[in-house]
Structures are given as structure tokens and as C-alpha cells.
Amino acid sequence: MIDRIEKTIVLKAPLEKVWRAISDSSQFGSWFGMKLDGPFVAGREITGAIAPTTVNPDIAKMQEPYAGKPVRLRIEMIEPMTRFAFGWHPYAIDPDADYSGEPMTLVTFALSETEGGTRLVLTETGFENLPEHRRAEAFKMNDGGWTAQMGLIEAYLAR
């Protein structure tokens, strides 16, 4: 599909551990690369700031230029051990812009037990609702710097 993102990975870790890494806001923040201001509560918004991931130096380097930028997640669904979903503005990095009135995309983490660990299916949908100038911004942001840095990631993954 052209208007959604879907990624499936199998993690060599027990379901419960993966669930905690996703549903506990401080654990989530440490791998994702943000410092959140409280726990995740279904139906509530949570604010925070980008804070480079502590688990992977290459990815931390990519996040460094955005450190301190505000983030806002609206927690849509918490189904223990099964599903966690939030809405957000996927590339809201302009500190002077007010994104609050704009539609969010929906990010869903779906977990299930599988041989050797935990299957995670990540989806992000709702790009069709985003204002066109935001898509243009996001695209610009990804151009150049991001593309170059992706080379590093690919090298890293190939190790």
C-alpha cells in the first residue's frame, strides 16, 4: 500500500518484556528517543521532548539535531500484552508551529507470541488526512541529511 506503513519484526525476547518496553512510557522513551512527562493512559495526551535513544549510538546521532523538540502523543488504546496505539504528528519538529489543530496519524503496535520470541506488527495510517504543506515539510526534512544517515543504518544492520 502506498498510503500506510506496515512493518513486521520478530524480537528474541519474551512477550511481557516487549510489552513493557512499549507500554511503559519511560522504557518506550529510552529506545524510541524521547523523554515523556508521565505514564501512558488510554484516552489521554502526553507531552515530552525528543531525547536521543540510549540504546544505539548510530540512531542517537541521527536524533541529536532534534533533541529537546517537543512531542505530543494521544494514547488511543492500551490492550495489555496485545495492542498499544497512539496518535501523533509524525514529523512535528518546527518549534514555532502549532500542530494541535491538525489531524494525527495513528501508530499501532500489535504483539503476539511466536516461536523464539515476540512478533511485532507496527502500522502507521492516516497520511491522507495530513495537510499538504506538512507532507512537503516532512519530505524536505528527510531529503539529504536523512538519506545520507540511512546509509549508516544500513551498514549497521548488515553487520
Added chain:
Amino acid sequence: MHVDVFAALGDETRLGLIARLSENGPVSIVRLSAGTGMTRQAVTKHLKVLGHANLVRHRRHGRETLWEIEPEGFDTARAFIDAMSRRWEARLEALRNFVED
């Protein structure tokens, strides 16, 4: 990044027109409307939205106007999703580092 791509695609009628165009190559509005239950005017309106998003194009062929897919528009849309998608790959790799000891 061309504007309106996802809004243009976020409509079942237009997705249907895209599907018909990808199967049938350059076609006239008359042929495109046939069997859809839509008027030619309605089809024209949807094609204009798709054209504005650079997803379809048209050309004159004698007295007829023929419509077809504009691959460039699809490439741009895909490039955007790919960029977003690669960012998720990096994040999920960080998650893997976090949970796999």
C-alpha cells in the same frame, strides 16, 4: 513532494478509477464511466482531482481526450512513505537493541 496525493487517493471512487486506468491504459471518459454508475461529469471531476495530485494525465487523441496513469506522481508518494518507513526501521532496530540482551 507533490501536493494532495494522499487526499486524492483517500477516496474509494478515485481508487477505483486508478485501478481501471492501470488495467486498461489510456482510455476515454466514456469508456471509463461505462459500468460504474457514474455520470461522465462525475468521473471528470474525480479525474481532475487525481490530475491535480499528478497521479493521472491526459492527452488529445483526435476528437477524444484519453486519460492514463502518471507514474511520476506515484513515485513521489512512494518516496514520502519510504522515507517515513525507513525512520520506523531505525526505531524498531533501537527497540530490538533494548529488548534483546
